[in-house]
Amino acid sequence: xxxxxxxxxxxxxxxxxxxxxxxxxxxxxxxxxxxxxxxxxxxxxxxxxxxxxxxxxxxxxxxxxxxxxxxxxxxxxxxxxxxxx
Amino acid sequence: xxxxxxxxxxxxxxxxxxxxxxxxxxxxxxxxxxxxxxxxxxxxxxxxxxxxxxxxxxxxxxxxxxxxxxxxxxxxxxxxxxxxxxxxxxxxxxxxxxxxxxxxxxxxxxxxxxxxxxxxxxxxxxxxxxxxxxxxxxxxxxxxxxxxxxxxxxxxxxxxxxxxxxxxxxxxxxxxxxxxxxxxxxxxxxxxxxxxxxxxxxxx
Numbered sequence: 001x002x003x004x005x006x007x008x009x010x011x012x013x014x015x016x017x018x019x020x021x022x023x024x025x026x027x028x029x030x031x032x033x034x035x036x037x038x039x040x041x042x043x044x045x046x047x048x049x050x051x052x053x054x055x056x057x058x059x060x061x062x063x064x065x066x067x068x069x070x071x072x073x074x075x076x077x078x079x080x081x082x083x084x085x
Numbered sequence: 086x087x088x089x090x091x092x093x094x095x096x097x098x099x100x101x102x103x104x105x106x107x108x109x110x111x112x113x114x115x116x117x118x119x120x121x122x123x124x125x126x127x128x129x130x131x132x133x134x135x136x137x138x139x140x141x142x143x144x145x146x147x148x149x150x151x152x153x154x155x156x157x158x159x160x161x162x163x164x165x166x167x168x169x170x171x172x173x174x175x176x177x178x179x180x181x182x183x184x185x186x187x188x189x190x191x192x193x194x195x196x197x198x199x200x201x202x203x204x205x206x207x208x209x210x211x212x213x214x215x216x217x218x219x220x221x222x223x224x225x226x227x228x229x230x231x232x233x234x235x236x237x238x239x240x241x242x243x244x245x246x247x248x249x250x251x252x253x254x255x256x257x258x259x260x261x262x263x264x265x266x267x268x269x270x271x272x273x274x275x276x277x278x279x280x281x282x283x284x285x286x287x288x289x
Contacts, residue, residue, distance in 0.1 A: 016198070019125075019139040038136070045197035053194045 004076045012072075015050055016043050028073045036071075044069060056084030091240055092274025096254075096286045097155045099127075099147055099265035106154050108289060120261050124150060131157070140198060141211060142179045143263075144172075148208035148256040149215070151267045155252065156216070167248035168209040168222040169239050170267075172257035175226050176205045208256055221247050230255040230266065230287050233280040239270050240278070255287065 009023045012032075016039065030036045033044070044065050051057040051068075057079065059065060068078045098105045104112040104127055112130050117123045124146040128138055131153055141149060148170065156162050179202045186195045201207065206224040213222065221242055225234070239251040254267035266287045270278055276286075 017139040018136070020136055042140075042197050042201055049194055049196065 001076055001080060004080060005072050008072050008075055008079075011050060011054070012037075012047075015046055026072060029071045031071060032069050032075075039069075047075075051079070054085075055079050055082075057082050089244060089272070091243060091270055091272060091278040093268050093276040093278050093282060093286065094271045094274035095155055095269040097151050097265075097267050098287070098289070099151055099154075099263065104130075104150075104154060105289070106157070108286075111154065120147075120258075120263060127154075135215065137211075137214075142176075142182075142199070142202035142207075144176060144178055144205065144256065144258045145202060145208050145211050147258060147263055147265050148267075149211050151254070151256065151265045152212045152216075152252060155267050155269055162216045162218065163249045164218055165220045165248050166216075166218055166250040166252060167220045167239070167242045168212060168218070169225075169235055169242070169251055169253040170205075170209060170223075171225040171227050171230065171235060171255055172205060173226065173228060174257050174259035176203050176207075178258050178260065179203055205256075212252070230284070232284040232287065236270075236278055236280050236283050243270070243272070 005028055006023065009026045012018060012026070013021055013023065018037065021037070026037065033039045047069050048059055048062060048065055051059065069075060095107055102114050102123055103110055112127055114123050114126045117126060120143050124143060127150045133153065138146065138149065179199060183195060183199050183203050186199065187193055206222070209222040209224060212218065213220070223238070235253045239253045242248040242251055250269060250271040252267055252269055255264060257264045268283060268286065276282055
């Protein structure tokens with residue numbers, strides 16, 4: 001699981017163009033939206049695409065993302081349970 | 086309508102790896118071999134702290150950086166400063182990237198972050214958000230920089246009280262070829278606004 005969390009942090013920085021952020025600066029339980037990494041609604045859509053493209057997880061309702069993208073830990077947990085690739 | 090005099094109180098251009106402000110070279114980059122790195126270099130030179138910059142497409146970055154150079158030494162920008170921009174290539178540079186992502190039905194993953202930049206007027210949205218502008222804005226696609234049209238349109242905005250100032254100009258990008266010119270128009274300044282003067286400054 002630790003490996004997946006690191007992988008997700010790297011993907012977030014790459015996919016969301018977080019150029020000023022280092023992997024070491026993202027805590028496993030830091031909120032990704034709001035006061036945490038400060039991601040926005042377009043980032044949320046980008047994460048939905050990432051889930052499908054890289055892990056084969058297709059969210060039926062985009063609103064599900066709000067809970068899944070709470071933090072790296074929550075994301076990693078969800079992906080490990082639902083991934084198809 | 087009473088014809089008042091308006092002025093070009095500042096201007097900026099980004100061409101051939103160089104940034105100019107009011108005719109003076111402000112920044113040059115002879116090392117970077119792509120636009121992304123060149124834009125990043127200007128961002129660092131200006132000491133900007135605006136993470137959203139890195140998410141913009143290259144066209145937006147150019148317009149955004151030119152606006153930052155233009156207003157660099159101003160204490161504040163009036164909220165009703167209008168934006169009147171134009172270019173030849175619209176958002177074609179990003180349109181192609183989006184098209185590539187939807188070309189293959191078996192590998193169909195369009196990026197929302199790319200898609201939002203498939204309109205050139207997003208440049209004005211980015212500038213407005215950064216400077217908290219609540220103003221008129223318009224983006225025109227023309228074959229070349231039309232100083233007469235842009236200056237007349239801007240004059241009307243000021244003359245009718247819809248704007249106190251106007252940032253106008255040309256922000257064009259296609260396949261790493263870019264040409265950027267912005268001017269700040271207001272009721273004060275040394276260079277009187279005429280289509281000839283605006284054209285001269287663009288061609289400098």
